[in-house]
Amino acid sequence: MITSFTLASLPVTRWQNGAGETREIVRVAAADAPFLWRASIATLQADGPFSRFDGVDRVIVLLEGAPLWLRGGNIEHRLEPGVPWAFAGEWPLASEGIVAPGMDFNIMTQRHLASAQVDIATTAQRPEAEGVACVLKGRWQMAGADHHAGGGIWWQEESPGDLVPLTADASLILTTIRRVSGR
Structure with missing residues (x-):
C-alpha cells in the first residue's frame, strides 16, 4: 500500500x-x-x-x-x-x-514493536518496505507523482520504488520503519 x-x-x-x-x-x-x-x-x-x-x-x-x-x-x-x-x-x-x-x-x-531511522535525503533513494517520505524543499518524483514541500507518501508491505529529486534544492525527510522480529 x-x-x-x-x-x-x-x-x-x-x-x-x-x-x-x-x-x-x-x-x-x-x-x-x-x-x-x-x-x-x-x-x-x-x-x-x-x-x-x-x-x-x-x-x-x-x-x-x-x-x-x-x-x-x-x-x-x-x-x-x-x-x-x-x-x-x-x-x-x-x-x-x-x-x-x-x-x-x-x-x-x-x-x-518497531524502530524508525530518520534521514534527510538530497539524492535519489530506493526505500525499504515500510516508511514515510515528507518533502522539505523543492520537488520530488515519488510513486508516479510530483510532490512539493509539506507533501509526500507513506507505504507498507512494498517499496514505493525510486524517490527522485526534481529540483536542485530538493530535500526530503526519509523515515524507514523496521519491525521487531516476529511482529
Whole structure:
C-alpha cells in the first residue's frame, strides 16, 4: 500500500496534552498498543510541555520556524530546522524559545514493536518496505507523482520504488520503519 498526502489533506486534532494541534499522516495499528508507528506534522505556537508517551521512541524534525530548545530533567537540546533528533517518549520535555509559529515532523514507534531511522535525503533513494517520505524543499518524483514541500507518501508491505529529486534544492525527510522480529 502506497498513500500520498499533502499538509492541506491531513485532519487537524488537538495534542494529547491539549496545548497544540497535529495533523496525522498515518497511524499503523497494533494489537497490544495504541499504535505500532505513527507519523504526524505538528504546529508549534507557544512554549510548553510535550505529551508523554511511555514505551515510545520519537524522532522530531523542525520543518518551519526558528530554532528552539527542548529541555527537561538533565536534557537540553537545541532543535534546528531540518535536523532529526531522537528521544524517548518518557522524557519530561518542554519547548522553549518559540518566537513565531512553526511546524515539526514527528515519527513515533512502540519501542517493543518497531524502530524508525530518520534521514534527510538530497539524492535519489530506493526505500525499504515500510516508511514515510515528507518533502522539505523543492520537488520530488515519488510513486508516479510530483510532490512539493509539506507533501509526500507513506507505504507498507512494498517499496514505493525510486524517490527522485526534481529540483536542485530538493530535500526530503526519509523515515524507514523496521519491525521487531516476529511482529
